[in-house]
Amino acid sequence: MSLLASFVVRRPEHSTTIDLDVEPGRVIGLIGPNGAGKSTTLRALAGLARISSGEISLDSHILAAEGVHIPPHQRDVGFVFQDHLLFPHLSALDNVAFGPRARGVRRRTARARARDWLERLDVGDFADRRPRELSGGQAQRVAIARALASEPAMLLLDEPTAALDASGAMTLRTQLRRHLSEFDGVSIIVTHTALDAMLLADRLVVLDAGEIVQSGTPADVASRPRTQHVAALVGLNLLRGDAVDGVVSVPGRASIIAAEQLNGPAFAAFPPSAVSLYAGRPDGSPRNVWSGTVTSIAPHGDALRVLIDADMPLLADITPAATATLGLLPGSRVWASVKATEVSVYPA
Amino acid sequence: MMARLRRTAPCVLVATTLLAAAGCGGGSNESSGAGSSTTLTVFAASSLTGTFGELEKTFEADHPGVNVQVSLDSSTALATQITQGAPADVLATADQSSMQIIVDDGDNAAKPVSFASNTMAIVTPPDNPAGIKTLDDLDGTDFVLCDPSVPCGSVAAEIFKNAGVTAKPVSLEDKVTAVLSKVTLGEADAGLVYVSDAQAAGDQVMTIDIPTDVNVVTPYYIAAVKDAPGPALAGDWIDLVNSQAGQQVLNQAGFGPP
Amino acid sequence: MTVGQTSGPTRGRAPLGLTLPAGVALTFLVLPVIAVVVRAPWASLVDELSSGEARVALRLSLVTTSISTLACLTFGVPLAWLLARTAFRGRSLVRALVTLPLVLPPVVGGVALLLALGRRGIVGQYLLAWFGLSFPFTTTAVVLAQTFVALPFLVISVEGAFRASDERYDDAAATLGASRWLTFSRVTVPLALPGIVSGAVLSWARALGEFGATITFAGNFPGTTRTMPTEVYLALQSNIDAAIALSLVLIVVSLVVLALLRERWLSGVSA
Numbered sequence: 001m002s003l004l005a006s007f008v009v010r011r012p013e014h015s016t017t018i019d020l021d022v023e024p025g026r027v028i029g030l031i032g033p034n035g036a037g038k039s040t041t042l043r044a045l046a047g048l049a050r051i052s053s054g055e056i057s058l059d060s061h062i063l064a065a066e067g068v069h070i071p072p073h074q075r076d077v078g079f080v081f082q083d084h085l086l087f088p089h090l091s092a093l094d095n096v097a098f099g100p101r102a103r104g105v106r107r108r109t110a111r112a113r114a115r116d117w118l119e120r121l122d123v124g125d126f127a128d129r130r131p132r133e134l135s136g137g138q139a140q141r142v143a144i145a146r147a148l149a150s151e152p153a154m155l156l157l158d159e160p161t162a163a164l165d166a167s168g169a170m171t172l173r174t175q176l177r178r179h180l181s182e183f184d185g186v187s188i189i190v191t192h193t194a195l196d197a198m199l200l201a202d203r204l205v206v207l208d209a210g211e212i213v214q215s216g217t218p219a220d221v222a223s224r225p226r227t228q229h230v231a232a233l234v235g236l237n238l239l240r241g242d243a244v245d246g247v248v249s250v251p252g253r254a255s256i257i258a259a260e261q262l263n264g265p266a267f268a269a270f271p272p273s274a275v276s277l278y279a280g281r282p283d284g285s286p287r288n289v290w291s292g293t294v295t296s297i298a299p300h301g302d303a304l305r306v307l308i309d310a311d312m313p314l315l316a317d318i319t320p321a322a323t324a325t326l327g328l329l330p331g332s333r334v335w336a337s338v339k340a341t342e343v344s345v346y347p348a
Numbered sequence: 349m350m351a352r353l354r355r356t357a358p359c360v361l362v363a364t365t366l367l368a369a370a371g372c373g374g375g376s377n378e379s380s381g382a383g384s385s386t387t388l389t390v391f392a393a394s395s396l397t398g399t400f401g402e403l404e405k406t407f408e409a410d411h412p413g414v415n416v417q418v419s420l421d422s423s424t425a426l427a428t429q430i431t432q433g434a435p436a437d438v439l440a441t442a443d444q445s446s447m448q449i450i451v452d453d454g455d456n457a458a459k460p461v462s463f464a465s466n467t468m469a470i471v472t473p474p475d476n477p478a479g480i481k482t483l484d485d486l487d488g489t490d491f492v493l494c495d496p497s498v499p500c501g502s503v504a505a506e507i508f509k510n511a512g513v514t515a516k517p518v519s520l521e522d523k524v525t526a527v528l529s530k531v532t533l534g535e536a537d538a539g540l541v542y543v544s545d546a547q548a549a550g551d552q553v554m555t556i557d558i559p560t561d562v563n564v565v566t567p568y569y570i571a572a573v574k575d576a577p578g579p580a581l582a583g584d585w586i587d588l589v590n591s592q593a594g595q596q597v598l599n600q601a602g603f604g605p606p
Numbered sequence: 607m608t609v610g611q612t613s614g615p616t617r618g619r620a621p622l623g624l625t626l627p628a629g630v631a632l633t634f635l636v637l638p639v640i641a642v643v644v645r646a647p648w649a650s651l652v653d654e655l656s657s658g659e660a661r662v663a664l665r666l667s668l669v670t671t672s673i674s675t676l677a678c679l680t681f682g683v684p685l686a687w688l689l690a691r692t693a694f695r696g697r698s699l700v701r702a703l704v705t706l707p708l709v710l711p712p713v714v715g716g717v718a719l720l721l722a723l724g725r726r727g728i729v730g731q732y733l734l735a736w737f738g739l740s741f742p743f744t745t746t747a748v749v750l751a752q753t754f755v756a757l758p759f760l761v762i763s764v765e766g767a768f769r770a771s772d773e774r775y776d777d778a779a780a781t782l783g784a785s786r787w788l789t790f791s792r793v794t795v796p797l798a799l800p801g802i803v804s805g806a807v808l809s810w811a812r813a814l815g816e817f818g819a820t821i822t823f824a825g826n827f828p829g830t831t832r833t834m835p836t837e838v839y840l841a842l843q844s845n846i847d848a849a850i851a852l853s854l855v856l857i858v859v860s861l862v863v864l865a866l867l868r869e870r871w872l873s874g875v876s877a
Binding site for chain 2: 720725740742743825831839840843846
């Protein structure tokens with residue numbers, strides 16, 4: 001039940017090029033900025049969009065190729081939509097039973113199977129409710145049950161936690177983690193949330209402007225992001241430039257001194273926690289020092305995350321006490337420093 | 349200031365145009381007689397279409413400035429409309445019972461006068477697809493009659509009774525011109541219409557005579573309507589219909605003497 | 607507008623600029639109906655209506671309009687679906703053609719039907735020659751005439767309803783394994799049902815009132831082709847009271863049907 005997808009979807013404004021080889025049971029996290037081609041990819045895999053060239057095959061069955069397009073209802077693919085898209089005129093139970101029934105399962109068997117899935121997703125109590133009587137999280141779980149009830153070979157999820165609040169999202173995430181690990185088909189999940197990407201995916205694929213720009217385990221991608229999008233997603237400061245003896249610089253803009261010796265095109269990344277702020281120019285060991293203006297301050301767990309407009313945009317995590325001491329407000333001028341040893345550099 | 353003018357100017361223009369149009373609309377009725385209008389409204393049975401149309405031209409030539417409006421429909425419908433207050437000056441019916449409707453209501457200015465008579469004939473499409481020669485041949489074909497509630501229908505019913513024909517038509521139309529059009533369009537195999545209608549249809553139909561011993565002669569009546577806008581003109585019209593010229597027109601169209 | 611009221615409209619009373627014209631519209635619509643009720647010959651009502659003609663005409667009207675409404679649904683809903691959900695060349699032309707009977711005077715429609723399906727019609731002549739089928743003067747012709755004038759109402763209402771319902775539900779159904787037909791019958795139609803119901807009501811009402819095309823194409827015979835409107839028209843020529851009584855019957859029947867249709871069914875139970 002493995003997925004081999006190597007295709008291009010060409011649109012008037014842009015095109016998306018995908019190359020994926022996924023083993024059964026694996027969960028791929030597809031991340032990237034808006035318009036990168038993530039939804040296009042999912043729709044092409046589901047058969048809701050045609051590919052312009054290439055091939056998609058699932059479990060050795062060809063789903064799409066040159067001159068071949070298997071329509072969605074003949075593909076063995078389950079889809080969980082961002083806003084659940086549960087049929088409003090059917091109860092939760094009938095929604096979940098819809099897939100099996102469409103595939104010819106007898107009514108009673110289908111409903112029993114549906115009830116079973118609802119229980120598994122912890123929404124068994126809501127079997128007879130209409131979608132509009134469910135909360136966002138409940139509805140999304142019903143949607144997952146609905147997709148899984150047909151026992152598809154591949155499961156596609158389009159930002160499943162996006163429409164939920166923090167606690168609802170966490171509940172759903174936990175559920176999903178369990179079910180995705182039990183699911184023996186291929187899962188592909190599109191997400192904008194770091195937690196989804198980190199907790200649910202075995203591998204992350206980063207799309208930008210229709211191209212795959214990075215691929216690796218969540219840990220790899222998170223510690224060595226290659227795009228601003230991922231850096232922002234995981235909360236890292238990132239600069240891409242040219243390294244000369246460990247100094248990564250972008251001419252006319254910023255330069256960062258790192259501890260490792262590296263030459264050539266490179267990324268320099270450091271976490272917000274590594275940034276220290278001062279009222280005046282600091283002296284002492286840190287070799288990276290910049291001055292800038294505070295753009296915004298937002299709570300971030302126990303700390304405050306400060307966005308600073310310097311040679312490069314900087315994210316700094318500061319304790320509330322420090323913020324008060326420095327008298328930081330949007331517009332305040334501030335000095336920031338990062339130790340070279342805290343900066344990781346890696347080839348671009 | 350300019351913006352305000354721009355908005356009000358069109359409104360003023362529209363209002364003025366509307367007022368002018370309303371004023372013009374009422375201005376065409378100039379009196380030429382003592383308090384009479386220049387329109388003569390004649391309600392006539394639809395079988396009088398051709399003849400009254402011709403007389404209309406004659407009348408308008410003799411009475412310059414007068415416009416004759418002939419309204420054609422079944423006699424019963426027209427009579428009923430007059431009892432409801434329809435603005436007719438003259439009523440001409442295809443039988444006595446429909447004229448009786450306005451007499452019973454007291455709407456006639458003077459005693460109605462018979463001005464012509466009519467008999468009926470069978471008409472078929474030119475190729476006579478059902479091969480009809482007599483009234484008995486109508487049985488089993490798609491033939492059409494007028495509804496008994498209108499003159500041409502009650503006469504046809506009487507003819508059938510006289511001839512002992514019990515065949516049922518496929519449609520009962522509300523006026524004789526409707527019967528004729530069903531036949532000329534080829535939708536009906538045959539129909540019973542007035543001899544004058546058959547004659548007027550010419551090549552569009554084949555006419556089959558009904559034997560005189562079963563045929564019915566119906567008198568046509570004409571009367572001026574009481575409290576009509578132009579009593580003098582109404583009288584003139586009735587005189588024209590009864591005159592030698594008028595009678596000749598009716599005769600040539602197939603009508604019989606009154 | 608009094609500030610601080612705990613009941614009443616939250617955004618203030620309806621403006622006079624709207625209630626006044628609305629009142630005029632309502633009065634204009636209701637006044638003629640009230641006039642019929644007021645002028646009805648209540649004393650002789652039973653006599654006027656007990657003649658078999660009224661019952662026969664009413665029964666014919668109800669039977670034919672039921673059949674034509676069913677025909678409109680059977681053929682109109684698929685056409686509406688095609689117009690709403692598929693893209694084909696000439697789609698806007700087809701839509702314009704569908705609305706044509708709406709602007710045709712009914713008598714013209716009747717003449718057109720005769721020219722197409724009459725005994726000498728461009729198609730009718732072959733139907734007659736090959737199958738012995740002739741439509742004029744039959745009850746079938748009544749149904750055909752009614753369907754002709756009522757179908758556009760249904761197609762337009764239902765197309766609107768299909769357009770309004772979210773096409774993404776169709777996507778969801780497809781991913782769950784539903785073929786296009788299954789999606790249509792299990793998802794698209796149920797979600798568009800209120801629109802379909804009101805379309806059916808509209809076309810039924812139009813069929814009930816249909817007169818010009820019927821009398822031209824089907825003819826006028828009691829029990830076969832003389833529907834209620836034709837009966838009223840005929841009665842009007844000689845017996846005004848009978849005509850009013852028959853009109854009253856038609857009004858009552860229509861009101862009963864409309865009252866039975868609860869607003870809930872018409873306004874929708876969709877998302």
